[in-house]
Amino acid sequence: MSNLHKQSISWFAIIGALAAIVHYIVAVSFEFTGVLPPSQANIVGFLMAFPVSYFGHRKFSFSKQTSTHSQAFPRFLTVAVAGFIANQLLLIAALTYTWLPFWLALGLVMVIIAVSTYLLSRNWAFKHSP
Numbered sequence: 001m002s003n004l005h006k007q008s009i010s011w012f013a014i015i016g017a018l019a020a021i022v023h024y025i026v027a028v029s030f031e032f033t034g035v036l037p038p039s040q041a042n043i044v045g046f047l048m049a050f051p052v053s054y055f056g057h058r059k060f061s062f063s064k065q066t067s068t069h070s071q072a073f074p075r076f077l078t079v080a081v082a083g084f085i086a087n088q089l090l091l092i093a094a095l096t097y098t099w100l101p102f103w104l105a106l107g108l109v110m111v112i113i114a115v116s117t118y119l120l121s122r123n124w125a126f127k128h129s130p
Contacts, residue, residue, distance in 0.1 A: 008061055008062060008064070008122065009118070011056075011057075011060040011061040011063075012057065012061040012118050012121070012122075014056075014060070015052070015053065015056035015057050015060055015061050016053070016057075016114055016117070016118070018052055018056060019049040019050075019052040019053035019056065020049070020110050020114070022045070022048055022049040022052050023045040023046055023048065023049035023110065024045065024106060024107065024110065025045075026041075026044055026045040026048045026049070027041040027042050027044065027045030027046075027106060028041070028045075028102065028103050028106065029041075030044055030045070031102050031103075032103075038091070038095060038102045038106075039088065039091070039092060041102075042087070042088060042091055042106065043088075046080075046084045046087070050080055053080065054073065054076050054077075054080070057076070057121060057126070058072060058076075058126070061121070061126075062121065062122065062125075062126035065126040065127060067125075067126050067127060072125055072126050075124060075125035075126070076121060076125040076126070078125070079117060079120040079121055079124070079125045080117070082120075083113045083116065083117045083120075086113055086116070087109050087110065087113045090109045090112065090113075091105055091106060091109045094108070094109060
């Protein structure tokens, strides 16, 4: 594994963790206080975390990639929305078919989705197209 690839993974983990913390805190806060039901709280958490994720990954995780903003943004949005749809479906399934509380189910689902998001971001969203 190249040093550049290791650095990209490190930044992806840091930025991903920051975005995940924003998503998690917002979603759990809205659900815990009763302001929103779990599925809607999860949507708000995602929307608040998305800018952290995109701009952080663009600036740090994939800064050596040569894609333009007009190439990277729609691709990253596609990856993020696909990841969120998977997140939402897994979360609803976990809440419906297990005893897990929202805060735990959301945390587990977010970890599962993170790996696929990294791979899609690295190999497609921020990769330059000729």
